[in-house]
Amino acid sequence: MAPAPKSVAVVGAGPAGLATAKYLLAAGLRPVVFEPKSHVGGLWAPPSASDAIDTIQLDPRMTVNTSKYTSFFSDYFPESVAALPDRPVAREMGEYLKGYAATFIPPELLRLETLVTGVEKRVEGGWKVRFKGIASNKMENEEDFEFLVLATGVFSHTYTPKIAAADSFEGKMLHVSDYDGEKLFSGKKKPRKVVVVGGELSGSEAAADVALRVSSLPEEEREKIEVIQVFPRPPWVLPKLGAIPDPQVQGAPKLLAIDQGFYDTPSIVNSPPAKDPKEKYRRLHKTLIGIKGGDQSDISPALGVSPEWRDKPLSLGLSDSYIGFAKSGAIKTILGRVVGVKGQRGLEIVTVKEGEESRALEDVDLVIWATGYTPLRTLSRILSPGLKTAFGADENSCPAVLTRALYKQTLHPALGPTGAFVGIQRRPYFAMFELQARWIAGLFTGKIIFPSLNDFEDVAKGEAHLLAIGKIDEVMIHAGGGGDYIEFLRQIGKIIGIDDVFKYGLEMNCRPRPWIPAHLPPFPDAGSPRSQHSLAAQSALENQINSESTSPSLISRHIFAQLHGHWTINRHIVSRLPGFPSGIFTGTAIFQPRLSTFSSPLLAGQSCTTGHTVLPPDTNRYTMGNEITEYLYSETGTLTTETGFSFQGSRKYIYTLDPDKGIMSTWFVKPADGVSVDYFFHRIEIGRKPEKLENEWGCRWGVEKEGGVKAASEHLCERDWYWPGYRFEYEGPRLKRFWIRYRVQGPQKEYVTEAEYTRG
Template identity: 30%
Template sequence: MGARLAIIGAGPAGLATARAARAAGLEPVLFERKTELGGVWRPGDGAAWAGMTTNLSHQLCSFSEQAWPERTRDYPFQGEVHGYLSAYASGLSPRYGCAVSEVAPSGDGWAVTWTEAGREHREVFAAAVLASGVFSRPWMPELPGSFAGESLHSSQYRGAERFAGKRVAVVGMSFSGTEIAAELAGAGVATTAVTGRPFWILPRYEGGVPRDLRGMTRRRQQERTRLPRAAANRAANTRYDALGGNPGRFDSRLALDPSSTEPPHLVTSDRLPGLLAGGALRIAVGHVTALSPKGLVLADGSAVDCDAVVWCTGYRPELPLPAPLLAEISFADDCLQPILLHGCTFHPALPGLAFVGVYRGPFFAVIELQARWAVEVLAGAMPPPAPEVMRAGIQSELDIRLARPRPQFPHGDYVGFADRLAAEFGVLPSLDPAGEWYEQLWHGPVVAGHYRLRGPGANPELAARQLRSAWERVGRRPG
């Protein structure tokens, strides 16, 4: 094996990086503080619970080198995702029970300090990758007052059974909040969803096909980018209203304006509309400003009485970097854009260090692209981006952080973001209309296999299998 590469975190990003490193002839040393791989999808104490499914259909939660088992459901449960990641990790040997406390420059390399079995260790590696994700530290607001009941973060939620006979308030109605509120209400638990803002509630399927597979295409992306941002936002809001996603039909306080030019915020759920329409799930609108012994106090002074609160209020990343390096990457307690990096991967002041999966976005193709690009650079197979290119990229990320109104995701243009990363290291597929795969590449969902057709790490046979599979799922003839 070649030079040793330290990789922090054995979730999807760390596993993808280790696979890429091994393929490049490096020796990946994969540190994981827990006793099992999987990150969010880790069984037992991961952020996902057994009844949680992926937000995206499994074709978009797929690495190019690992096929899902035949007849996998469109939206796999936590255990199925963990099984997929375990199969993907075959041949890797994560070092479990290693809590990394610092990654810092040391000579021409990077020193990693960690605790294992109660003892502190330190080793210097040729390069390092931080792949610990953005779900490192559950975040809950600090509020005045005190609550006499049970209070837990969504990362601690494990199912509806423990809440039988209780009144539960679920604070936050993004993806995890929506799923938890729907699961509780569907199980007969008296549930109130507390939301500070309305979200479009969209069905998972469109014409019998997962809606994301129809939307995450280059053709749709081009349609969006041809419009000025305000017009593109209005078009999206109008489309979501036409799909019946306006929550105002359940509660007038949640009504969204389909002609709005603000960025749309959305959730996908097949259960939520029925529960709201039937009254099984109640809604409280407003921000929580204080706690009371009996429950929550909202900004308008109204109260939500409950026996338990599930806080679906997000996460903040924890990065084991010295304070000067955190300042260098503009680390901030910001739920949208906590760090500023070129392509969410590199910083010109940190040669030999890369970041993979440390951004808010669940698409495995992007994670794999970051991992492959990082390894190509860290292995010396290609130069890093020029400093001026990286500075321009960092400015773009700062623009996202400062955007008002704020988008739901820093890179909601998944297709455009993936293609920009692919172009950085020469794996963007040819979009020549005369090309063999043009129809699939232009009209089909953008999956990780698109980026195995050419360039470093190309595997056209593997790519063809994934392109055909995704094409067939959207009801098109194989190419």
């Protein structure tokens, strides 16, 4: 009779725990997965009334920060996944993880609604795990296991740094996970001064969300509210869609999810190893300067990643609207650290660039801590006192204390050869979880040698010691700013016998060639043929890059985001009727973002001459981090006629985006209030070429020049026909300028007007 498989307790059924269980099973072990929630999926699990456990839960509508190709596993890409948008929402991620568990993990090995209350090493070897059922409030039980994997995740609880006199603050302080912008800004009493602390992902999203809600208020209320963001180092705030030049059309973009452009396989493979972290950081900063088209100093001084920051770890934010708000001053930025409370509503800040000087922010109503998450509260609850002492961290410690103490972010001498961490990294990249799980499977089955005591002691002595003795790899795998992802893949791949973890990325039939988890070699035999799921994911991404990256829908979304802010206008008017003068209009235009004020069944393919019903907005659609879908457009300036007369003029429109269909449209504003929608004007049909007018009207129209992205439409407005034409011209990743032309024909009108917009 064959011996029973060795048992492994896996704590946590998020993506890290599920991947671990899958690979342990494939290695011949018997994992038992403990999860206090009623569903698998961790952060992405659907909320349930029986989830009586204090951990973070995502809004089911919230979009994932990385594309689906980075956020899915190497060998699970069913047809239902291929049909999802490039950035799924949390609900869709939860369904994906549910399907992954059903495919690879027998249900009897999943102990849902079971809270682990303690783990400790047994004298005779292995682990004792204590647990209790949540739904039935059962008494605590215990069970012995030969191995233990802690996959509790890094996002299980909020982290807020301790500051002096925090209890004396009479305003409101909350973590970004508790932020409800709708509730805060819909009542009569709104916060007048809001301070967002933190500059990375949730910091940029929270600051942008507050700014959008303020921008949506009436002008008299808007002017009374101040939004301030404080961060200790300038964050690179990246758009969710990255633009690279389209090789087929000058001045037009090719669009990719930002993570796809960042992990181009040839760039990874052809880059020589950095000699130390500082060189690595300089390379990463250089890459980001190329992606952003500059160092952000033109946005605000605090956001400028000047040379003195470029040998330090990166700070990364992600938002399509943040840069526009920061550039306009709607978000005021301060490079510094919040160190304490002063008085009843003041914050003491130590500035970073001004010689560590102290300054105060007075009359603060709301502080939003966007300072991240920590696994330490969960671990402090379940680890024995001896283990907690060995890790040198308690639940109030900075989360980085734990990851710096681990060998290759996975192992610790206090756990010994029978215990490990999976998924303790700050970035939820699924490929990291898979490689950790494969490594652990090899360790627990004795196929891979456990690191030596000297290896652990060297890590404990810190970076300077590791550099002095030449252990560059161990330093690089802990290097911050997200650059550790590639180093982690390379190093763990070699440990588990994959000499070139990036080779399948080079087989991509597209440009660029992003490395994704589907490029991981098969397990346990890395030389066996790749699975159909792996090949399907690669094929879908190739198609997206080759065909969909220049699709009208994607281009519309990117152009719409780029419109945000101030533009300078130079408009030429050529009229054939004496009652409508020809001339030149010069002035400024503002695309002011706001929450959607209405909706309309504007369908692709619907005639622009068809009436469009105006409906109330879909208030359930918007969540923090989503795209802006509406602008109030305002322009003011001077019209100088051919006869020398000058007139002051202004006009307003509403621009909207349907993000699902990628359709932009323009609407008239009610003259009575100057802000509400009146009726439909026209749709902006990307890819439709404007009509040729040069010979007929004798002008050199900017819309008709070669290059850029072109659009056109037509619309019968009461008795007048309008034929709009557009051309959008990119320079690198940014929309540099654009032209809007209208040919108008009616009983009292016959003219052409074309405006050139350049950044003001």
